[in-house]
Amino acid sequence: MKLNRDRQREILNELAAHYPSSVPGSMLGVSNEDIANIAYLTEHGLVQAEFRRNGMGMVLSSFVGITAAGMDFLADDGGLTAIRGVVTIKFHEEALKAIIESKISGSELPEEEKSSLMRSVRELPGETIKQLTARLVDLGLDNMPRAIQAIQSLIS
Structure with missing residues (x-):
């Protein structure tokens, strides 16, 4: 069976129109291809459905409903899943x-300057460290080409 992304979206949208209720599988007008797509969506937690075997293969044995994860999947902003x-x-x-x-320590500063600077950093209060860290992050982002190089080297 071939999975069909467009049909999956149609199924999700059909089910979303009835949320939070479920609908009988027969109401979806499911074909054999739809069974595969609904099974796939079920395995990913986007749909709730149960199947049973008959002489022709798999059939829906219950109501079909979209889950909260399915609703979030359809939401432009990713829903609560994205927020959480x-x-x-x-x-x-x-x-x-x-x-x-x-x-x-790894910088090219003279040793006595490094020692003095490191000693000063150790003595900084928490709020100052917080402000310094925010400033260092800003400086890193201001130097985006080097930041991108660092990201790429970390990923590869």
């Missing part, structure tokens, strides 16, 4: 200091 999927990154103050110190 936001990743928050938190760095402990000491970890940020260590990262900054390592960059200072």
Whole structure:
């Protein structure tokens, strides 16, 4: 059976029109190709459906309904799935200091200047480290060509 993205979208849209209710499979006018597409959507959690075998192959044995994940899939903004999927990154103050110190240590500054600068960084209060980190991120993004090179080298 060939999967058909356009038909999958049509099925999802048909089911979305009835959300949160489910509809009898017969109401969708399902063909053998539709069974494969509905099974595929079910396996991905976008649709709820049950199947049974008969002499001709697989048939829907129950109502078919779109899931919340299916509704989010259709939403232009990704729905609650996108909102809930936001990743928050938190760095402990000491970890940020260590990262900054390592960059200072690897710089081409004279040794006594490195030592003095690293000592100053170790003594910075948390709020200042937060402001410094935000500024360093801004500087990195302002230097986008080098940032893109870094991203590409990390990915490859």
